[in-house]
Amino acid sequence: MSKKDLNTLGYQNAPNIVVTPPGPKSKAMFQKIQKLIPQELYGLGRTDISNIIWESAKGDTVRDVDGNVYIDWTAGYHMANAGHSPPQVVEAVKNAISKIINTANWSHELRYEAAKKLLSISPSKLDTVVLGGGSGTEATLAAVEAARFFTKKNTVISLYTHYHGQSTVGQWWGRNINLLAAPSCNCDNCSFNLEYPNCGLFCAEFIEQVIKDQTHNNTAAIILEPWARYHGTPDGYLTKLRKVCDDNNILMIADEITCGQGRSGKWWACDWEKVVPDIICSAKGITSGLQGNAIITSREIATALPPGSQVHSYAANPMTCAAIISTIDLIKELDLVNNAHVVGLVIRKRLLELQSEHDRLGSVSAKGLNVGVGFVKDGKSKEIDMLTGAKVFTKWLQKGVMNYGFTWTTPPLCLTKEHAETSLDLLEECINEVEKE
Ligand SMILES: Cc1ncc(COP(=O)(O)O)c(C=O)c1O
CATH class of the missing domain: 3.40.640.10 (Type I PLP-dependent aspartate aminotransferase-like (Major domain))
Incomplete structure (x- = not known):
């Protein structure tokens, strides 16, 4: 199957953020659920991330109940290897x-x-x-x-x-x-x-x-x-x-x-x-x-x-x-093992370029679509900086890339090269913004 076909698997307009996530419907639904089921037991922890209520997902994209569409860098929890709900x-x-x-x-x-x-x-x-x-x-x-x-x-x-x-x-x-x-x-x-x-x-x-x-x-x-x-x-x-x-x-x-x-x-x-x-x-x-x-x-x-x-x-x-x-x-x-390899190489190359330009981007690891991005307090000491990481990943989410909120990402194996590149453009924007702040 050709690359073009992978582009047809997900929602067509990703990313498309219509209201800053978590939006009002997500927040209201989260509160109702939380009354019956302590959501902290499920580990995402941060309100900006765990309060987003997923509505549906297709290919390498996810839609939340507020109508936001994200490019997905989680595959659920590294589960939708063949894309979401194929x-x-x-x-x-x-x-x-x-x-x-x-x-x-x-x-x-x-x-x-x-x-x-x-x-x-x-x-x-x-x-x-x-x-x-x-x-x-x-x-x-x-x-x-x-x-x-x-x-x-x-x-x-x-x-x-x-x-x-x-x-x-x-x-x-x-x-x-x-x-x-x-x-x-x-x-x-x-x-x-x-x-x-x-x-x-x-x-x-x-x-x-x-x-x-x-x-x-x-x-x-x-x-x-x-x-x-x-x-x-x-x-x-x-x-x-x-x-x-x-x-x-x-x-x-x-x-x-x-x-x-x-x-x-x-x-x-x-x-x-x-x-x-x-x-x-x-x-x-x-x-x-x-x-x-x-x-x-x-x-x-x-x-x-x-x-x-x-x-x-x-x-x-x-x-x-x-x-x-x-x-x-x-x-x-869909030849997804090869797609993971090829798109993984594109991601790795771009992340290494970003790392050479940004002192705080301390660690990059990528093998196929196992992708780690870690932030540090400064390039020399390599001391891990969770706070900067959290700021960057929150912004990334708000711009339309679904992620766990920390170092590690696992997109579906059908992540398209175009979606990978868009995601990394957005990541660069986020790093620049956090550096300015
Ligand atoms: C490498 C690895 N082993 C085991 C598990 C446990 O799997 P489960 O959450 O289905 O129990 C996980 C879950 O994330 C995992 O990543």
Whole structure:
């Protein structure tokens, strides 16, 4: 499909701000919702962003209840990889659930097709799929459990700044059990005060030390986001970490829930280094945002999980399977993995230009449509400046680019080059305005 066709997926007049967001209808609706459901539990936090009530979304655009149309740099929460509410996926899901909504622990034909489709985009060494029906968090839990049963070891290492959901696997909420947090591969703010590439990727070597000294070789796995959301991953890191895992007989779990499914410009971010993890965790973009997840692994690791351990009411249900099949088909049909790569390069180039002109634009990381933009107090100290970031991102939103309000963005993979360029023109305007202020 040609570039022109991608331009027809979204609302045609984006961005179009008719009233400064959040507009009156958004504010009123937000207040009604807040009375019944404490919205702060859902994390966006800032009133300028969380008070915007989405009405509908198409392709790479979103419309709010006040009639504002935005270019979307969130894909929901990195979910609408194939664009928002793609008609093909909606149709496939409707067809599936009109026959039967759920078969629970009985199987159905779509399970086979969904597993086959997932394996068709994954490294050939991985030959087995465990399909879930819930969140990304549940995929990481299944992966960690599989690693523990397979290795008969207990500890799992995760990395600072990497996110794995709301459970014992994530170290963000202090609920970690048998989970060790180790320094990440953060070249913007290196834990060891070293410079890439002269550092020789010491952060990967350090993991080996953690395995030996702190877990007494009781480590089952290391879990990581292969493209680290806020700062990216230096070239060679995954390869080195794979070797550390092999040398120490531990499994490598690639949590590709956000950076994968085509977002990095390859189906999986690990593909960039041709690294084959032992387990890939997938969710979000793989179903176009409907509930459902998968781990993709080997027969031996999958069957180390005890029989019956993946019984869930919604596991591998027809809706999830239909969504997986049609989403992968659509991403292929629209050539969206390549679009993510090409448009990602345009964005990266422009952001680096902006960085060279603006001292406060401290960090830029972009691999496909995983895009990080961080502001600092000054170019020399590189001290993170959340306040400047918040000001710029709020202005960006008010000019018509939907974003999370902080460092990190994840547009739909069908973001057009034109929309990317318009968004970056607006970002430049915002940076100039904040600098003047
Ligand atoms: C990399 C990664 N892993 C796991 C999760 C958890 O997924 P969920 O929110 O569906 O539980 C997320 C969610 O943002 C994620 O980005």
